[in-house]
Amino acid sequence: MKKLHEIREAKAAKVKLMRDVIAKADTEKRSLSADEQATFNTLKTEIEGLEGEEQRAQFMTDLERRMTGDRVTETDFSNVERRVVLLDVIRAGMEGRALDGAAAEFAQETERRTGKKAQGFYVPMAAFDTRPVEQRDAQTTTTAAGIVPDDFRADQFIGPLRNALVMRSLGARVLTGLRGDVVIPKYKSGMTAGWVAENESLSTSGMSFDDPVTLKPRHVGALTELSRQLIQQSSPDINGLVRDDLSAVMGQALDSALLSGDGVKQPLGLLNMTGIQTASLATPDWEGVLRIIEKLDLVNVNGGRWLSNPSVKRVLAATQKAANTGIYLSDGTSMAGYPLVTTNQVPNKAGTPATGRLLFGDFTQLILGIWSEVDILVNPYAQDAFSKGNVLVRAMMTCDQAVRHPEAFVSVDDVSIA
Incomplete structure (x- = not known):
């Protein structure tokens, strides 16, 4: 068989x-x-x-x-x-x-x-969960410093400040367990109904279909060298350090590609997809915000969310709806009743000066296809690593992204952030 x-x-x-x-x-x-x-x-x-x-x-x-x-x-x-x-x-x-x-x-x-x-071992994305758990343990020493040993607090390890990873959390549809290339048929237009007079014939009509939505395997990976002693430690804090390091590079590469990937080796990013609606907010005002929302209403899209970066967030939170009202376009977490999510993963538009980007859309229209969850392969025999007793660890994931209805997103790239 x-x-x-x-x-x-x-x-x-x-x-x-x-x-x-x-x-x-x-x-x-x-x-x-x-x-x-x-x-x-x-x-x-x-x-x-x-x-x-x-x-x-x-x-x-x-x-x-x-x-x-x-x-x-x-x-x-x-x-x-x-x-x-x-x-x-x-x-x-x-x-x-x-x-x-x-x-x-x-x-x-x-x-x-x-x-x-x-090829190695499958591990779930949950194993790379980096949500922080706050821990507060007070320790002070005021006398006899010479006989009080240092406390090595691995649980308080100070890691780098990283960009927030948001694309999957915004609600993208995730397809797992994929094998071949994915082809999803797409409806374009359907039959029409018309009024007729007595004894008048109806006009014939039919359905038509748009180009299908496709996904194909694209690979993202990270390669790192870990010391033998680090891996052999039993402390769960060390597990967190290894996990954070691998997850950061994997997660950031995936999140960046889902936003602005070139569609060659990377998935085609949302910002580069054709069919996305556009709008201008060069001079941010309440009317401009409402016109952006209207664009989604006109194509029957609900459940919009705003996505931008801290520079645009600052501008929106500092711009009043009307002069001398003390009411601003955004409170930092929402705008016009829709959630506002910010991350440095959203790039500004290059230029002199650079301008800020703002996206508004229904992120459930995104499809993230996963052919392989994170696959961990350990190689203790690589020549340079072997000579030091270390091991190489490779993490790889195979995935792609597509959008069901590009018109469900509105892109703004001219927000003045000077």
Whole structure:
């Protein structure tokens, strides 16, 4: 029997061929020829056969896991994610042994769901959670300093100041467990209704479809060298230090690409997508803010959010709605009743002088496709690292981004921030 991921990849390939047949006829504005119809019917039969194989393979996979008692239920899966400790995974790779505990449960379940085996070890994005937990422990010494030892407070480690990562938290739709390229059909226009007089014929109308939304695998990764002693320490504070360092570079690379990626090696960023609406706020005022909101209302989009950077936030919070009212465009966290999120990840528009960017839109229209969760691979044999007893740790993730309706966003790039 073929492996589950092989069946799904074969099915995806045949679906693409079917779409190509239809697309060619649509481009030439004609019906399918006899040969094209025969090809379409053959592919349809083959896909139906593959769907049967897929169901059988999935059933056998699930059955085998139930028999061995290691199946993770959907209800418990999120709890398993939260219990994975990144340093345990790295230590297992360094020592050349299998995972255990929550890390093993997560890796096994992820491989079952995706049908793919990781090059190293799968770890969840939750293992890179960097939300701060405030801890306050007062310590003072006023006398006998010479006999009081220093307290090494790893739990109070002072890390670098980093940009806030916001794109996923704004509500993007996340598709996980992907295999082949993703093609999502998109509606363009439909039938129309019309009034007629007695004995008058109705006009015929039909549906049409826009270019489909597509996603394809794009890879982001980080490579770092960790000392043997650091990895062998059992303190959870060291786990936090390793986690923060890896998550910072991975998260910032992903967040930046989702905002302003070039669409070549990176996902195409929201700021570079065609079809985004534009507006001007060169001289910020209340009328301009309302016109931006109106643009979304006119295309039937609700649930907008503002996204910008601290410079634009300052300008909006310092601009009054009307002179001498003491009421400002923004209170720093919202504007016109819609949430305002700020991060240095939003770049200003280059120029002399530079101008600030402001986005308003429904971020649930973004689709983040994930082919591979973060895959950790540990290499203790790289020559330079090996000579010092250190290990190289590689973290990689495969994903892409698309937007369902570009008109659900309004981009402003001329806010004066001087």
